[in-house]
Amino acid sequence: MRSLCVAGLVICVWTHARADDAGPAAPSATGRHLLTGVRAFKDGRYEEALVELRVVARAPDAPADLAFYLGPTLYKLGRHREALASFVTSHATPDALTAFYLGETCYQLKLYRKARAVFVGLRTRGLGPVLDEAAARYVDLIDAAYHAEPDTSTIDYYAGLGLELADGNPVVAAEYLDEARQVEALAKTRYRHGEIVAALGKAWNATGHAHATVELLAGEPSPTAETSWQLARAYAALGDGVPARPLLEAIVNARGANAAEAAALLMTLKP
Amino acid sequence: MRHLLFISAFLGFLAAGTAYADDAHAEMAAALTAQADLHPVPITLPKTSAAPRHAAAPSAVKRGSSPHATAMPDNARAAAAQTQAQAQAQGTSQALAHQAQAAASAAAGQTQAQAAKDRASHPHPEK
Numbered sequence: 001m002r003s004l005c006v007a008g009l010v011i012c013v014w015t016h017a018r019a020d021d022a023g024p025a026a027p028s029a030t031g032r033h034l035l036t037g038v039r040a041f042k043d044g045r046y047e048e049a050l051v052e053l054r055v056v057a058r059a060p061d062a063p064a065d066l067a068f069y070l071g072p073t074l075y076k077l078g079r080h081r082e083a084l085a086s087f088v089t090s091h092a093t094p095d096a097l098t099a100f101y102l103g104e105t106c107y108q109l110k111l112y113r114k115a116r117a118v119f120v121g122l123r124t125r126g127l128g129p130v131l132d133e134a135a136a137r138y139v140d141l142i143d144a145a146y147h148a149e150p151d152t153s154t155i156d157y158y159a160g161l162g163l164e165l166a167d168g169n170p171v172v173a174a175e176y177l178d179e180a181r182q183v184e185a186l187a188k189t190r191y192r193h194g195e196i197v198a199a200l201g202k203a204w205n206a207t208g209h210a211h212a213t214v215e216l217l218a219g220e221p222s223p224t225a226e227t228s229w230q231l232a233r234a235y236a237a238l239g240d241g242v243p244a245r246p247l248l249e250a251i252v253n254a255r256g257a258n259a260a261e262a263a264a265l266l267m268t269l270k271p
Numbered sequence: 272m273r274h275l276l277f278i279s280a281f282l283g284f285l286a287a288g289t290a291y292a293d294d295a296h297a298e299m300a301a302a303l304t305a306q307a308d309l310h311p312v313p314i315t316l317p318k319t320s321a322a323p324r325h326a327a328a329p330s331a332v333k334r335g336s337s338p339h340a341t342a343m344p345d346n347a348r349a350a351a352a353q354t355q356a357q358a359q360a361q362g363t364s365q366a367l368a369h370q371a372q373a374a375a376s377a378a379a380g381q382t383q384a385q386a387a388k389d390r391a392s393h394p395h396p397e398k
Contacts, residue, residue: 034295042302072303097303104308110317134309145314156319
């Protein structure tokens with residue numbers, strides 16, 4: 001009986017030792033590609049790392065936290081929009097390092113409000129002393145840039161990029177439009193507000209963030225036809241017919257740009 | 272007790288499967304910490320007239336081109352944008368705006384020519 005226990009223990013130790021070898025006898029091809037990619041990243045061979053990580057991404061057993069590997073690799077390659085998309089579409093809860101690279105990516109893309117929020121959140125959450133000091137530097141530089149009220153051309157910059165990207169890359173478009181919304185909120189007077197929130201709602205609807213759209217547009221003080229349409233779409237996507245129905249009926253009755261789509265959407269709502 | 276043997280073996284194989292992921296995660300974490308950009312460059316808020324399609328990437332991997340070759344076009348774009356912005360801010364006519372555009376194009380051409388000269392005078396070794 002005792003010998004059986006010892007045998008079990010030996011098997012356990014042996015299998016663990018095999019794994020630690022990290023040699024060609026890896027248990028899965030995905031694990032091997034992942035490790036090769038990580039080691040390429042470590043050596044600064046980011047193109048090679050990306051090739052390996054793309055293979056991992058296509059595998060059915062890809063790790064849930066692939067953004068932890070892929071996002072920083074794309075960042076190091078200067079492919080910041082792709083890095084951002086990788087970070088924000090990940091379903092895994094980001095750890096501190098992933099979040100730090102998300103902050104850096106936002107900083108490079110001039111998404112300073114988002115970068116600031118990420119770094120402030122990280123500092124609250126707790127980082128090591130080196131990264132904490134770096135996060136503080138990022139926040140200080142952003143605050144210095146925003147010491148004065150942002151002017152309309154800054155809002156135009158973000159709104160323009162967001163609108164330009166809306167059809168081809170709604171994930172990144174949403175980030176620029178959200179930045180525009182946050183910058184606009186810092187301005188003393190309203191500027192392109194309805195247009196920005198409507199476009200943001202549309203981008204969020206297009207990327208499956210109906211909850212965020214509802215949160216954004218439900219309390220909108222002066223809704224436009226487009227904001228009402230995006231809000232109705234979000235409610236419908238959430239299966240919430242009660243608030244969606246009157247909005248859609250109003251759009252149909254107004255016979256505006258989205259009347260036909262609104263009528264079709266009404267038909268799909270449960271009574 | 273035979274069950275204990277099977278459980279031990281199963282746990283062992285499970286450990287073998289996850290050890291690679293753990294190794295990769297630990298190595299990546301160390302690399303990310305070592306390669307983080309700890310000293311951000313100061314910023315100015317972007318304006319419409321100077322909106323570049325892609326942000327400059329100080330941390331980006333050098334793709335075999337000289338720093339001048341990558342920096343010059345950005346400078347040219349900035350110069351172009353600044354000239355255009357000045358023209359627009361002063362409420363000048365369309366003709367002046369065209370002039371500004373022409374001046375900006377000339378500046379861009381000059382910087383590209385300079386970059387080409389730099390490359391010619393400082394050739395990079397073939398890979």
